[in-house]
Amino acid sequence: MTEEARRTRTAFVKPRLIAGNWKMHLTATEAAAFVRAFRRALPPGVDADILLIPPFTALDAVRRARRDDDAFGLGAQDLHWEPEGAYTGAVSGPMLKDAGCRAVIIGHSERRRLFGDTDADVNRKLKAAVRHDLAPILCVGETPEERDAGRTEQVVGTQLRRGLHDVALDQLAGLTIAYEPVWAIGTGQAADVRQVEAVHASLRAMLTAEWGAVGGDARIIYGGSVSTHNARDFFGSPEINGALVGKTCLDPDGFATLCQFASSA
Numbered sequence: 001m002t003e004e005a006r007r008t009r010t011a012f013v014k015p016r017l018i019a020g021n022w023k024m025h026l027t028a029t030e031a032a033a034f035v036r037a038f039r040r041a042l043p044p045g046v047d048a049d050i051l052l053i054p055p056f057t058a059l060d061a062v063r064r065a066r067r068d069d070d071a072f073g074l075g076a077q078d079l080h081w082e083p084e085g086a087y088t089g090a091v092s093g094p095m096l097k098d099a100g101c102r103a104v105i106i107g108h109s110e111r112r113r114l115f116g117d118t119d120a121d122v123n124r125k126l127k128a129a130v131r132h133d134l135a136p137i138l139c140v141g142e143t144p145e146e147r148d149a150g151r152t153e154q155v156v157g158t159q160l161r162r163g164l165h166d167v168a169l170d171q172l173a174g175l176t177i178a179y180e181p182v183w184a185i186g187t188g189q190a191a192d193v194r195q196v197e198a199v200h201a202s203l204r205a206m207l208t209a210e211w212g213a214v215g216g217d218a219r220i221i222y223g224g225s226v227s228t229h230n231a232r233d234f235f236g237s238p239e240i241n242g243a244l245v246g247k248t249c250l251d252p253d254g255f256a257t258l259c260q261f262a263s264s265a
Contacts (some may be wrong), residue, residue, distance in 0.1 A: 010239045013122060016262040017176055018244035019051040019075060019217050020249025021105060022058070031058035034252055035065035041256035046083060048262040049242070051075040051103055056091050063100035075103035078111060079134070081124035093132030103135040103174075107163055118120055119162035137244065139223070140203070144183040145251030149246060152181075153202045154252075158238045176219040177203055178244040184224025186246055190205060190261075193233050193240075196222050200239040217221055228257050235265035 026034060031054050038052075050072035054062050062074055076099075080090035096104060107122035117125075122138070122242060131134040140159040142152045156179065164172070179199050184191050198219045206214025220236055223244030236239050242262060249255045 008202035010023035011201070011239060014219060014241065015047050015049045016220055016265070017049045017256050018259050018262050019053055019242070019244050020245055020255055021077060021246055022250060023077070023246065024055055025250055026054060026058055028058045031061045032055065032065040035062055037259045038256060039070060041253045043100045043258060046071055046259050046263045048259050050187045050259055053077055053105060059099040059101065068138045073102050074100045075105065077105050079125055079128060081128040093134055094129050096134060097132055101134060103137055104129050105137045105139060107139045107159070109139060109141055109180060109185060119159060122163045123165050127187035130167065130171040134174065135201070137176045137178050139180050141180040141182050147181065149181060152199060156199060156203060157206055160203060161210070164211070169214060172211065172214045175214060176221060178221050178223050179203065180244060186225070188225050190225040190230050191222070193237055196234065197237050197239040226258070228254050230265070232257050234264050
């Protein structure tokens with residue numbers, strides 16, 4: 001961790017954010033069953049900000065299965081930057097708001113790698129999210145080749161700056177940055193806690209230097225093979241403000257356990 005990063009560390013007081021990205025898993029029927037099972041598994045009083053992020057086809061099923069007293073909200077995996085139009089297969093910010101979403105993932109590495117989302121696309125999507133009152137979860141992360149070349153901080157810093165380019169400061173109150181090294185996603189090979197801490201501290205230093213108070217207010221969470229076996233280590237660090245969870249979030253009991261770990265850390 002650099003001296004600049006150490007100086008910008010803050011006493012972060014928000015609850016950890018635990019966001020379960022279901023990716024292309026679970027039908028609407030299965031999603032409703034998941035909500036019921038997760039509700040039973042999650043003990044009362046868990047102090048974490050919890051999001052379920054199903055595929056578009058299951059958003060309404062989760063919204064209908066969710067109760068007003070449930071300790072979890074609803075998010076989306078992506079959005080288009082236009083509010084409406086001739087964009088077959090796309091989903092807009094107003095559609096997500098109407099479906100009950102309060103947050104949306106932007107720039108996930110699978111969107112960048114498999115669907116060709118560029119930094120410019122990510123920036124347009126982030127602007128659309130804040131325009132429609134959806135809290136953005138901006139994903140950044142390096143490939144194994146970039147890691148091996150020692151370019152991690154350069155790569156995530158560029159993704160951060162381009163993703164937030166020309167976004168008004170007053171629109172970033174709900175911002176979350178998700179550091180997801182590409183080589184750790186879905187591989188079972190989670191990053192080392194010390195490495196994650198160093199990247200998170202660097203990201204917060206960049207945020208503070210370029211966006212002022214946003215740097216101290218934004219959550220910076222980790223994603224990449226987070227499981228019940230390693231979550232306590234991640235949540236034991238003050239630099240890691242939560243997790244973007246993949247495989248483990250498809251198990252209601254396992255995901256509830258992660259939320260408990262986040263609450264008790």
